[in-house]
Amino acid sequence: MHAVAIVGAGPGDPDLLTVKAHRLIKDAQVILHDNLVSDRIMAISREAEKIYVGRKFGDTSDQISRQQKINELLESYYRQGKKVVRLKSGDPYVYGRAAEEVRYLTIKKIPFEVIPGISAALAAANIHNIPITERNKSNAMLICTAHTADYSFEQLNGIAHMLKAGNTISIYMGLKSLHRIIPKLLEVCKDDTIPVNAASNVSRSNQSLITGTLGSIEEQIKNSTIQMPVVLIIGANPIC
Secondary structure: OOOEEEEEOEOOOHHHOOHHHHHHHHHOOEEEEOOOOOHHHHOOOOOOEEEEOOOOOOOOOOHHHHHHHHHHHHHHHHHOOOOEEEEEOEOOOOOOOHHHHHHHHHHOOOOEEEEOOOOHHHHHHHHOOOOOOEOOOEOOEEEEEOHHHHHOHHHHHHHHHHHHOOOEEEEEOOHHHHHHHHHHHHHHHOOOOOEEEEEEOOOOOOOEEEEEEOOOHHHHHHOOOOOOOEEEEEOOOOOO
16 A cells, blocks of 8 residues: 655645646545645645544644544554555644654554655745855754744743754744734843844745844734745844
């Protein structure tokens, strides 16, 4: 039987898929897909049964039950002899919950492979010419989520100190938590000129970028029509 393929769909542009990801999607008989996988990537497969198993912003459904259902679907379709693709936006191991599915498949002794995808922060940096690492400016980039601001003061404080030390910070799902994140970054860094980039719908036809500073970005976003999903890149200016 065919191994279950856990595939990173990248930020949305089909041209940014790996060759292997494109082939697996095209040949799939069953695709279990997330919310942010683009229509253009879904259209690569014309024959597969497509099952939506994603989670949208504001979804209050039980995450544990939903994940268990996904795990069971992967097992069921595999045991039916189907070519199964679990399609995730970005990279499966960067906030893609691949670990939970891989552990389940491992326990069930079901063969699988994980195909990397371009994560939103890396895609945004390249598309908008934002050097996330650069000699004599930044030698590291930290990727985190805005949930840090909600759940862990200590972690947010640590992130702020990394930014102060000159590192680049990328924050996923941060649009609704700016009012918690920005004050802490300002408190620690004491520099409201640090650049902040808000990249929306990276690589898609409606992509956009707002570039400001720690001192201005909240007001700029408030006065904009920027749409989720948004990834923030803090600490580096675009090359214009």
